[in-house]
Amino acid sequence: MFTQFIYFIISLLVYSTYQKPEIYLFSDQMVIILFNLLFCIFIAVTRHSFTCLEKDILRSRQSYHYDNSDSLASRLIILGLLFYTLDIYGLNIKKFLDNIPLLQSIPTLTALCFLALFFVYISIVYYWEYNVYSLLHPDSPSRLEYIISNLSFSLPMLLPWFFISLFGDIIHFLPESSFKEFLNTSIGENVQFIFLLLIIAFLAPKFVKKLWGCQPLPDGLYRDRIDATCRKAGVQYANILYWPIFGGKMITAGVMGLTKKFRYILVTKALIETLSLVEIESVIAHEIGHVKKRHLIKYFAAVLMFSFSIMNFIKYGMYFFYTTLGPDQMNIASVIFTCCMILFFIAYFRGLFGYFMRNFEREADIYAYQMMGTAEPLITSFKKITFFSGRPATQPNWHHYSIAQRIEYLERCENDHSWIYHHDRKVKRSMIAYVLGICLLIGISFQLPEYSENRLFLMHAEEILQAAIEKDPKNPELYDLLGDTSLLNKKYQTAIYAFTRSLHFLPDNPEILNNLAWLYATCEQEHLRNPEKALILAQKAATLQKSHYILDTLAEAYYVNGYFEQAIELAEKVLTMELKNPKHYQEQLEKFKRALL
Incomplete structure (x- = not known):
């Protein structure tokens, strides 16, 4: 399953x-x-x-x-x-x-x-x-x-996704704000991912029990025995539920929930009807073993750490395949990347994660043996499960050891308690190795370039525009789009070239004049700044169109040229206009005023 x-x-x-x-x-x-x-x-x-x-x-x-x-x-x-x-x-x-x-x-x-x-x-x-x-x-x-x-x-496993x-x-529907900007950053994405995963981990059992149609186990002998077993182990729970999986005809039990308020003990009707009271107690002891050994918390932590470490690798992998094959082969790149990811996830879940699942199950078996004082009731439960399911005891399973293997190990532990120590040491060492490996992956992932989906789109857009310009070198709109895309990609030299070429064909376009003026005035690469050209271009744009963002560019051009009073006068004028984001323009005015002091 x-x-x-x-x-x-x-x-x-x-x-x-x-x-x-x-x-x-x-x-x-x-x-x-x-x-x-x-x-x-x-x-x-x-x-x-x-x-x-x-x-x-x-x-x-x-x-x-x-x-x-x-x-x-x-x-x-x-x-x-x-x-x-x-x-x-x-x-x-x-x-x-x-x-x-x-x-x-x-x-x-x-x-x-x-x-x-x-x-x-x-x-x-x-x-x-x-x-x-x-x-x-x-x-x-x-x-x-x-x-x-x-x-x-x-x-239920798809609930987190x-x-x-x-x-x-929902974030896309939020109004523009510093909070939304933060959520869209790499750190913000990680914070919201961890926060949501924590909420889901705690609240999911409430949804799952409704999804599965679970009902409380009626008061009586079986409920009392299960409750007594839990109290003996010091495990608290929200409820004991009937688990109607396959009509309740599968002999199985389960536990879900990280905390007592959201923890549920699950039993099927077939388990109640088939096993004796002491066998039921041993199966519940096995499920309690998962709680006492904190397996659910370890699963959650493992998934969280893995997801956190792999996100940047996925983005970088997408970028690698897309840029390697080029914009004309994006669909082929997607297929190759998807195949690689499928193989990776299969290897991780069936290999590494499956390894921990098998050994956590064995750890829960050992706990049940220790709690019961004997492995006999759990072993007889396994034999009944094998008989009534009709499946061979040696049937392999990637997430559980076979019934035969589980019985054999319990018998070893009964004959020689050192096998318990060996398994505990094996699990601890494996967990330490896993945590160190994930920490190494996280460290490497932070060294990789950050490529969001928008960044990938922009990179491909730039390549597509370059190819289009080769076919139509006199199209000013293509140069304008290339300038915008290069600016977002922080390829400022290309952006300056593209806007300049676009102005060659459309010298009176206020939008292009404004974009190039802003770039000359504020470019992150200081050697590319040209305050004098920025002022000339911004003044021309402002004579053609007096939009708030064009006047803001002119004010910035005044500022970088040392004309602080003119910059303040224009910034105050902009603030009287209808603005969607007045915060930016207010900050601009304050910056200009500080320069005047």
Whole structure:
């Protein structure tokens, strides 16, 4: 089930790295035809694959069919991801949503639309997989419950992305202010990311229990026994809940929540009905082990540190691929970058993160053994889970050791307590190595150039404009756009050249005169400043157009030339005009007045 989370992450990566091509390969009508054709092919392939497996099961009921079913479902979901990628990159179906105002204003909604498309693909897999599942599990839930359970299990893991992305959209609607400017800086983005992730981590369990449809476990023997186990361990919680995953017919338990106010103990109906009281107590002791060993906090810290360290690498990676292949190959660059990111995330989650998950589970097993004083009830619980699930005890799992491995290690610990020490030392050393590695990544990331999405766009825009000017060297608008873009990219020499060339064709354009005057007056590279030219250009612009920003440029030109009184007079005049951001102009006036003292 944790694998589904990786699939969702990949689907978001595929969508978020998509770049609109300059030329679409297919007409709208052809896109609709091809989209439906691909969709039908996927349905046909999925149906045929599971039908063949179903026939094989009917011929010979063996435990290996569980592995075959899981493996087939994984392959088909990956196929669904490929079809989903073709829909986005090959058919460019995003163009059908680009003209919807609401989706343009709130990009998170567009992302949700495409995430829903991926949900449809994997729902088709689960729809046909249910036939096999029901054969292997005679008491299986309904088809709808099976599909919803598979989807809903991973949905809570997408909550951080949803709220952080939505918050980013909300920021765009905020009025211009110093606070908004701060939030849009690299430090501001990191601060809001950490702040939101903290809020989500604490409040998410409230949403999750409603999403999963959990209900309080009724008062009685089982609730009392679970409560007594928690009190014995000194663990407080908000509630004990029935977990209706797969209709409650899966033998499992869980715990979620970082603090007692938002902590919930989860048990399924099958667990209550199948295990004895002492076995239930041992399973709850295992879940308590996650709390006592602070595994949930460690997971949160690991994700936070990893996300914090990787953000700049992602931006730099995008920049590297886009600039290496050039603006004409942005779609190919997006595909290559996405593939690299997919491989990286798979390696991280299934490799490194999976390593910690397996060892945290073993640590919780050991805690349950120590709390119970014997490993026997937990071992018998594992054996019952193996028997009723129908899966082999040796079945491998990237996020859990196999049942056989877990039983073997518990028996080792019972026979020789030094195995407990060995595992504790292994986990501690691994955590120290992880933290040091992440700190090193964070340090390296701060040494990388900062490239935001806007910066990437501007860099590509500059290259595109340069290419356009080569084809049309007498177009003043292209030079003006190149000047604006180069100015934002802090390529001041190029900006001066571009504005000068534009003025050669449009000598009386006040906007271009104003931009070049401001650049000559305030350029960060002092050797490029030219106060005298700035004043001449600003005076000419002001005679052509008396806008507040043009008069502000003239006031700045007076200031850099030492004419402070004229600068003050103009700044005061600007402040009497209708302004959207009076703070800047007030600061300009104060600066001029200080110079006069």
